[in-house]
Amino acid sequence: MFCYQCQETAGCKGCTMSGVCGKKPDVAAMQDLLVYVTKGLSAVTTRLRAEGKDVPHEVNHLITLNLFTTITNANFDKESIVARIHATLDTKEKLLSQVEHRDALPQAAVWTADESVFEAKAAQVGVLSTKDEDIRSLRELITYGLKGLSAYSKHANALFQEDTEVDAFLQRALAATLDDSLTVDDLVALTLETGKFGVSGMALLDKANTTAYGNPEITKVKLGVGKNPGILVSGHDLRDLEMLLEQTQGTGVDVYTHSEMLPAHYYPAFKKYPNFVGNYGNAWWKQKEEFESFNGPILMTTNCIVPPKDSYKDRLYTTGAAGYPGCKHIPGEIGQQKDFSALIEHAKKCAPPTELENGEIVGGFAHAQVLALADQVVEAVKSGAIKKFVVMAGCDGRAKSRDYYTEFAKALPKDTVILTAGCAKYKYNKLNLGDIGGIPRVLDAGQCNDSYSLAVIALKLKEVFGLDDINDLPIVYNIAWYEQKAVIVLLALLYLGVKNIHLGPTLPAFLSPNVAKVLVENFGIAGIGTVEDDLKLFFPEA
Ligand code: FSO
Numbered sequence: 001m002f003c004y005q006c007q008e009t010a011g012c013k014g015c016t017m018s019g020v021c022g023k024k025p026d027v028a029a030m031q032d033l034l035v036y037v038t039k040g041l042s043a044v045t046t047r048l049r050a051e052g053k054d055v056p057h058e059v060n061h062l063i064t065l066n067l068f069t070t071i072t073n074a075n076f077d078k079e080s081i082v083a084r085i086h087a088t089l090d091t092k093e094k095l096l097s098q099v100e101h102r103d104a105l106p107q108a109a110v111w112t113a114d115e116s117v118f119e120a121k122a123a124q125v126g127v128l129s130t131k132d133e134d135i136r137s138l139r140e141l142i143t144y145g146l147k148g149l150s151a152y153s154k155h156a157n158a159l160f161q162e163d164t165e166v167d168a169f170l171q172r173a174l175a176a177t178l179d180d181s182l183t184v185d186d187l188v189a190l191t192l193e194t195g196k197f198g199v200s201g202m203a204l205l206d207k208a209n210t211t212a213y214g215n216p217e218i219t220k221v222k223l224g225v226g227k228n229p230g231i232l233v234s235g236h237d238l239r240d241l242e243m244l245l246e247q248t249q250g251t252g253v254d255v256y257t258h259s260e261m262l263p264a265h266y267y268p269a270f271k272k273y274p275n276f277v278g279n280y281g282n283a284w285w286k287q288k289e290e291f292e293s294f295n296g297p298i299l300m301t302t303n304c305i306v307p308p309k310d311s312y313k314d315r316l317y318t319t320g321a322a323g324y325p326g327c328k329h330i331p332g333e334i335g336q337q338k339d340f341s342a343l344i345e346h347a348k349k350c351a352p353p354t355e356l357e358n359g360e361i362v363g364g365f366a367h368a369q370v371l372a373l374a375d376q377v378v379e380a381v382k383s384g385a386i387k388k389f390v391v392m393a394g395c396d397g398r399a400k401s402r403d404y405y406t407e408f409a410k411a412l413p414k415d416t417v418i419l420t421a422g423c424a425k426y427k428y429n430k431l432n433l434g435d436i437g438g439i440p441r442v443l444d445a446g447q448c449n450d451s452y453s454l455a456v457i458a459l460k461l462k463e464v465f466g467l468d469d470i471n472d473l474p475i476v477y478n479i480a481w482y483e484q485k486a487v488i489v490l491l492a493l494l495y496l497g498v499k500n501i502h503l504g505p506t507l508p509a510f511l512s513p514n515v516a517k518v519l520v521e522n523f524g525i526a527g528i529g530t531v532e533d534d535l536k537l538f539f540p541e542a
């Protein structure tokens with residue numbers, strides 16, 4: 001196996017024996033093959049569009065769910081990945097019969113075989129099958145961005161929002177990673193275009209979430225537990241959460257969020273459920289201890305699954321793109337009602353959660369809420385009460401080096417405000433960093449995709465302050481990344497013209513020295529140093 005798609009990749013180079021995430025070589029191989037056949041299908045759909053034919057929504061959904069399935073920590077279940085390869089090949093066969101100019105198609109588009117050769121084929125089509133390291137780097141950078149974009153598209157689709165332009169681009173770009181005639185310059189341009197559609201994809205999801213559930217608003221989220229048994233929901237899919245909340249009404253079972261589901265509490269629509277108690281625990285990587293002490297069933301709606309301990313494996317359920325061998329999967333396609341009764345019955349037999357902590361945290365600072373406070377914020381900037389905003393969005397992870405972010409947040413000058421989104425917040429959201437004239441010093445916009453909100457806020461401030469360049473705002477960027485959704489967020493920020501983003505705790509292993517150089521020279525991308533040095537860098541005036 002060879003995988004280097006996430007920040008925790010072995011030795012900052014690549015996982016070759018087994019994944020640091022727990023992915024085994026046989027699963028890695030089937031994921032490689034799933035990506036390959038999905039690229040092949042995308043070449044077919046792109047050709048069909050070029051010939052003026054329509055591509056059904058179901059095919060778009062198949063492609064996005066395939067890519068989502070291969071995101072770090074989403075799906076460890078070989079059987080379900082193999083089933084997706086079969087479904088993709090079947091769909092491709094049907095569509096191929098409609099293509100007029102088959103000779104224009106790459107090999108991946110016409111390849112088909114039975115399962116006995118899957119393994120052998122997988123060994124030929126992985127990351128290392130592209131020999132030139134710069135081309136490989138750009139192909140993977142684009143593919144990882146598209147994986148992130150797929151996840152966001154899937155959540156929007158689940159709320160009946162479609163953007164066929166995003167799907168068409170996603171498939172065109174995916175197919176382009178098979179095209180040997182494209183140069184480094186072509187692929188750099190395609191990388192930026194990926195960022196452009198990243199903005200569209202996040203805007204679509206923002207529209208989907210806020211249309212269905214209202215605009216996030218300032219909310220205090222409880223950290224303690226109640227006396228009822230509970231179900232813990234993790235991941236990002238708000239539609240799954242909604243169905244679960246509906247089905248748990250009157251059952252005596254409470255619902256708690258974990259990790260990336262925390263921001264669900266900020267939406268007005270979810271406040272009406274009396275059994276939606278609060279948030280339990282911290283970021284995804286703490287789940288081994290926290291799932292154990294939760295005592296009740298856990299629903300993983302997306303990544304990030306840590307291979308479960310036997311002590312709670314029977315309480316772990318997956319749905320959507322998520323999967324783990326031996327854990328029950330709750331079926332249901334986009335638009336279908338899911339049946340969570342198994343979890344509810346399971347919960348009734350479990351003890352209530354063991355309390356980990358008490359108190360509350362405040363969040364809900366997505367664009368509409370921050371813009372509603374715009375006068376107050378602008379006044380604080382003009383008066384000098386707020387000197388700088390520090391975007392510390394992104395991801396949390398296991399690496400000890402991520403303690404940097406806690407120390408950095410603690411050491412920030414008191415006249416700075418942290419803008420955050422994604423699970424990176426767990427490094428500092430319980431530090432009680434105080435407020436500036438009533439504005440909390442940590443403003444949490446929501447999930448990783450709500451980084452879109454941070455961009456909307458920045459663009460609005462640029463307008464209010466009458467600036468020509470987003471980089472003239474008193475905003476600096478110190479972003480933590482982990483998996484492929486963070487890649488699309490990064491590409492989206494680059495497309496919006498944001499410069500000098502610091503990315504840590506390490507730069508992606510999939511950036512070749514030359515591709516890294518392009519990002520450094522054109523966008524001022526940099527890594528992180530020590531807290532002390534970085535503070536001097538970000539606040540030279542202090
Ligand atoms: Fe991932 Fe990062 Fe969203 Fe986290 S991009 S790791 S679980 O911030 O949040 O899915």
Ligand code: SF4
Nearest residue numbers: 003006009015019021
């Ligand atoms: Fe390694 Fe990350 Fe790939 Fe898992 S997802 S195999 S940890 S690079």
